[in-house]
Amino acid sequence: MTEFTVWAPEAAPVRRRLPGSIRYELHVGAFTPEGTFDAAIGHLDHLVDLGVDLVELLPVNAYDGVARYAPPQPDGGPDGLKRLVDAAHAKGLGMILDVAYHHFGPRVRRRFVDGVLGWLRDYHVDGLRLDGVPAAPGSRLVDELTAAVESLAVHLGRPLSLIAEPDLNGPAQPALPTLLTGDRAAQPLSAGLLRVGATLLMTAPLTPTLFMGEEWAASTPRQLVGRGWPAGATPDRGTLVRSRLDWAELDKPEHREMYDLHRRLIALRRSRPDLSDPRLNRIDVRHGDQFLLMRRGECLVVANLAGKPQRINLPGRVRNVLLATATGVTVMRDGIELPPESAAIVAL
Structure with a gap:
């Protein structure tokens, strides 16, 4: 033994x-x-x-x-x-x-x-x-x-x-892969979308x-x-x-x-x-044409899934950008412009 x-x-x-x-x-x-x-x-x-x-x-x-x-x-x-x-x-x-x-x-x-x-x-x-x-x-x-x-x-x-x-979780389990690939199971993700996926997961x-x-x-x-x-x-x-x-x-x-x-x-x-808070009643999600906003307390996660730059209106003024997956993020008075297939985490 x-x-x-x-x-x-x-x-x-x-x-x-x-x-x-x-x-x-x-x-x-x-x-x-x-x-x-x-x-x-x-x-x-x-x-x-x-x-x-x-x-x-x-x-x-x-x-x-x-x-x-x-x-x-x-x-x-x-x-x-x-x-x-x-x-x-x-x-x-x-x-x-x-x-x-x-x-x-x-x-x-x-x-x-x-x-x-x-x-x-x-x-x-x-x-x-x-x-x-x-x-x-x-x-x-x-x-x-x-x-x-x-x-x-x-x-x-x-x-x-x-x-x-x-x-x-019903349809929630495949939600992120579907969001990133457009429900194309065999579609390989670009480097940009891989970075967006990592940001949303974390x-x-x-x-x-x-x-x-x-x-x-x-x-x-x-x-x-x-x-x-x-x-x-x-x-x-x-x-x-x-x-x-x-x-x-x-x-x-x-x-x-x-x-x-x-x-x-x-x-x-x-x-x-705020980013690790597990309480579901403390999260607010909004999405539109190939973009996603996720409010996490005083932090906001913004994702651009499109293959072109997007200007996205935000629910508050950005105090500072905490992290961005690509260069070229532009903060404006009432929103943010993200490069193609990129994400940013900002403090409001």
Whole structure:
């Protein structure tokens, strides 16, 4: 039996809560060329520099129903995962684990609850994201998990999070992609619209989640497969290799520019409480012909989705421009003119 890693004092759990935080989702097998927990540790400083709060690991054993609680040995096994969690805590990053427990019958519900508590207690992760909650048969599992996790949090003396993402938002979920692409699913976004999308995501009243590489507009495809499977069980193992991030892209000007924009957006979100306020009754949205206004307290997010400059009337006088995704923003007495496919955050 594998011995559990003992917490070092400097790696004590991080008291990160979801409201006001930013999640960074990654697939261990595709995050680095080596595809291991230990290799991921070498890139934690990148996440600290970016400014995110929580690292969310996609299911470490994919969706394998046989070994639900066993991090695969090719990735580093249980000890490798513990080292990654402790290293993240030492750098001030919280750790969320993505788990899938909806493929089951009612007789094993207690076993799944115990497994959830094991991830939190034995691996020191700070929370779990429950995958496929709408597919779970009834709400009893979620209710039992919530009660058990709340009890464990009291016992451990630290906050623990459960993230459930049911399909209750209706058409809101695809709203931003549709807004940016005009409902053309295969339409690639221009660099300008990618910057607009990042701005809207980082100023929305929610907990933003970045997928690995999104912060620099990585060109690698997201064709992820399971890890730790026997040879021959995966139809095309080269899919994983093609999906691994190319960290050298950060040295290219166009990718570095996108990365720097994300850093600025995250820093601004953290310095302006209005931009991270999760209360929906404190937000006011107005849109027109290829433009969008989003009022967030004393801040206003203005987006021009058109391929030409637009003059947009504003509900108040601009005191100063906090951030712009492109040069050439002109502030006028009663409005603002934005370059094509650009956004700005202003203080009123």
